[in-house]
Amino acid sequence: MTVTISRVAAREVLDCRGLPTIQVDVWVGDRLAGRADVPAGRSTGKYEAKEVRDGGRRFGGFGVRKAVANVRDVIGPALVGQPVSSQRSIDELLIELDGTPDKSRLGANAIVGVSLAAARANAAVSGMPLYSQLDGNGHVLPVPQLNLINGGRHASNDLDFQEFIIMPVGASSFMHAMEIGTEVNLALADLLLQRYGKLAINTGDEGGYAPPIKDPREALALLHQAVDHAGYGKQVVYGLDCAATHFYDETTGTYRLAMGSFETPAMLDLYAELVRDFNIVSIEDPLYEDDFEGFAALTKRLGIQIVGDDLFVTNSARLRRGIETGAANALLWKVNQVGTLTEAFDAAALARQHGYSIVVSERSGETEDPMIADLVVALNAGQIKTGAPVRGERTAKYNRLLLIEEELGERATYAGQSYRRPKG
Ligand code: PGA
Ligand code: ZN
DSSP, X not given: OOOBEEEEEEEEEEOTTSOEEEEEEEEETTEEEEEEEOOBOSSOOTTXXXXXXXXXXXXXXXXXXXXXXXXIIXXXXXXXXXXXXXXXXXXXXXXXXXXXXTOTTTOHHHHHHHHHHHHHHHHHHHTSOHHHHHOTTOOEEOEEOEEXXXXXXXXXXXXXXXXXXXXXXXXXXXXXXXXXXXXXXXXXXXXXXHHHOGGGGOBOTTSOBOOSOOOHHHHHHHHHHXXXXXXXXXXXXXXXXXXXXXXXXXXXXXXXXXXXXXXXXXXXXXXXXXXXXXXXXXXXXXXXXXXXXXXXXHHXXXXXEXXXXXXXXXXXXXXXHHHHHTOOSEXXXXXXXXXXXXXXXXXXXXXXXXXXXXXXXXXXBOOSOOHHHHHXXXXXXXXXXXXXXXXXXXHHHHHHHHHHHHHHGGGXXXXXXXXXXXXX
């Protein structure tokens, strides 16, 4: 028997920054079967699908009543009677209803909420956990890219790079990775307190500390010391999300760092130095979002994981351009950048086909909805980026992964050293 959608509801709820976002409910028959919350970025890429926000005074202009109304009045009625089991047809219908290339008419926030809630509804109907309903072979627990020091648009300090990351690749399980992450985070707090005083342990949007420093070398040295103090020098490697679009000055064509203005070749040299000195294995968005050429040069030169976030925006067309030009070798995967689960899965499949790694990611504006935990396991992606191991909207994802690891039992495989190409 085909199970069809009977009702779609939506409402405004608050995200971790206290800003409104959409929560969508998908009903089948007389029951609520799937609910999903929509996250929001702050350092967004210009090629992302577009949210609809209300503007005006209410909630500082961030209200989402219009997007909620689009779910209620346009999307909902069109989806009633559709089979809940066909994610692709549901998503195609959403794309068609919107009719714009960037989902700006109905809003990417309205559309992605419905797409995700429909996936949850389908899993509920089938009586399976979401990760195994999406892919019965999902069994890889990801290496967490733990963002312990925040800068850029996510913090009120002068660090230009947005995220300073540790990756416990030498852990024996996901639980062990979280143990390491938390112990290092505690050691880091002690160090920051001693060296810079109590204001240094204020945190940024993703729960990482926001110390009053400018030089990325100092942040990386602090991470190394914290890892050493905690006793995990052998288990941990390092990553960066520079989010370079957001300190690139288009008029002069230079990167404006607190340390001065850098042209592209000087940026490349800086990255080569940081990789050499700090055991960095992954750099996300080292250059601004249109510089495919620069990305290609850096990917070739460094030989480490180079991740495209603002560069690719989880969009297959942009990823294809990266593949053709040799720009980056990993895809940052955020469903709301492209707007539907199907399009995001297609981008992941394309990445995999061409040997690009996949890093499933949260947004800086999250809710307590842990769905990306299920998605990263369904994809056997091998890496997740969901902030520091603190604050409910981040720990919701980590806790869901701990539960999945327990549920999978002997089938669970921690990606560990194979994080770029986990055995599927
Ligand atoms: P955003 O940042 O969610 O604010 O865009 C996350 C990231 O750049 O990876
Ligand atoms: Zn990023």
